Amino acid sequence: MLILISVAIAPGLALFCFFYLRNQMATEPRKTLLQTFIYGAILTFPIMFLQYVFKEEQVFSSPIIQDVFFSSVIEEFFKWLILILLIYHHVEFDDPYDGVLYGVAVSLGFATIENIMYIMSYGVHTAFLRAILPVSSHALLGVLMGYYLGKAKFSKMNNNYQLRFMALFAPMLLHVLYNMIFTSQQNWVYFMIPFMLFLWWFGLRKVKQAHIALVHLIAEQKKERQ
Known part of the structure; x- marks a missing residue:
């Protein structure tokens, strides 16, 4: 069981380290990031409960x-809600790239618990596919969510509500597309590969843009101190 748990945790940890180490300008408090990860992990259980109840009660006529x-x-709504309620106004959310890190943290908290439960149910042979598809997609959707929240918080324009x-909308839309591809019966791999390549390209582009915004913010702060 310990091996299964370790295998299930490893992809989330590796992805989080990847995005954390890309931030070379500032170091976000690890305690707050850990708390955000835990929020995402706890969130897994009520979401899965709601999914189970709705499925058992056949609330929706169509699968x-x-x-x-x-x-x-x-899934995307509750992750967004956690970030809005508990992180967005937090004193340690103090630069645009922080949004990326907090978005990744809450998403990987959810994805890691989901991955543990799935691998313990279906076996370690599913670990590789889970790592490159559900876990990495959750991380990249978290990047998008965090990027737009970071941009909203530090935008000088009056469009932060948009x-x-x-x-919320961008990760939700891409998550719907991901699930549509994954649940298709035939040839889903041929659609999933280009979709995941796009998701990585789009996510890393947002990471770069968040980093540029951080550089500009630091430059502005230096000018104000001079």
């Missing part, structure tokens, strides 16, 4: 609505 749309919407909405 597509249940497995594709409802699952995508509820940006906060984008922080």
Whole structure:
């Protein structure tokens, strides 16, 4: 069991380290990031409970609505809600790249618990596919969510409400597309490969943009102190 848990945790830890180490300008407090990860992990249980109840009670007549749309919407909404309520106004959310880190942390908290439960149920042979698809997609969707929240918090324009909405809408839309591809019966791999390549390209582009915004913020702060 310890081996299974270790295998299930490893992808999330590796992905978080990847995004954390890309921030060379500042060091975000690890305690706050750990708390955000724990929030995401705790979030797994009520989300799975709601998914189970809705499925058992057959609230939705179509399995597509249940497995594709409802699952995508509820997962991204609650991750977004945690960030808005507990992190967005936090004193340690003090630069644009922090949004990326907090988005990744809450998403990987959820993805790690989900991965542990899945691998313990279906075996270690599923670990590689889980690492490159669900776990990495959660991390990249967290990047997008955090990027738009970081941009909203430090934007000097009056469009931060639209940006906060984008922080929810963009990951939700891409999550729906991911689930549509993954639940398709035939040839889903041929669609998933280009989708994941796009998701990595788009996510890393947002990481770069968040880093540039951080550099500009530090430059402005230096000018104000002079």
